[in-house]
Amino acid sequence: MHSKVARWEHRTRGLTRLFGGPYVACYFLGFLILLLNVYRSHSITMAMKAGPRCEVLDCPQVFCVGAVLMAFGSVFVLSSFFALGFTGTFLGDYFGILMEQKVTGFPFNVMENPMYWGSTANYLGLALMNASVVGVILTAVVAVSYWVAIMFEGPFTEEIYRQKIRCSKQQ
Template identity: 75%
Template sequence: MFTKSVLDCCGGYSNLDYSKVARWEHRTRGLTRLFGGPYVACYSLAILILLLNVYRSHSITVAMKGQPKWALMDRPEVFYTGVALIGGGILFVVSSFLALGFTGTFLGDYFGILMEKKVTGFPFNMIENPMYWGSTANYLGLALMKASPVGVVLAGVVAISYRVAITYEGPFTNEIYRQRAQRCKHK
């Protein structure tokens, strides 16, 4: 029970679940039919993802508040390292969103909403999956600022869940674009 709660609050199950939903959508177009179009369906899934992210952030904050600070971490240099991580994390998350747009950020390619070409500018020219790693940096930064060992562990769980999601999402997304390139060649 505890493990499921920790994974739920940190995106472990919700991350994998919405990837499963998006793959199902790609195969069946079930959400597109239900919502009357790919954009409405994509935006609806995006709202669910955003709500799950709010829940995860709230849960992590509550967990950190409920645990004592660790004196070893309760130092100015650790605090400012946390501030720097949050600054970098916000930069990666916001710049990723601006580069990808709403549907590019929220699995639009699974709904058939494809980008013209792969985004290669900042921040994608610095790091792969900058939104995931920026988000992880935000959680780790907050944990350091709060001198919370529980927060560090939970940021680690977030990082692991994102790593697993990347393992599945990356190749699947590449295959979607490969199939489109094949269709375009045959036209």
């Protein structure tokens, strides 16, 4: 959903006009995305708590695997945010707020899309720590959603930066 809004913004600059500039518009969309993420996380947590605990997952070893996944996931999410900044994290390129160059340091030198996959690791870790089959299933739904978003966002973002390079060569 946020990808559709961002693409619409890139085509029309509707949010930029509405909010009087790209930074305010990007911060608004980023804040909205954060609120929706908090709501999603709360909903997943409530669904896990409402469901039964799975005996197979309810052991110290699985709990520890979950804790490790949450630790690694948090490192990837937080380091991605620090590397990209707020506007880099929340689709600033769709608002015309472009980074000088592609971020290639940690965690991007370890994996593509570390924020999405780190977030997925957090959800899976939480599900395992709660011995929740419902949580594992919802994590799979989140992972598929992220994968779909990556399929659309990646090529579109690359095209935005190709256009930037073309424009700078023409000047």
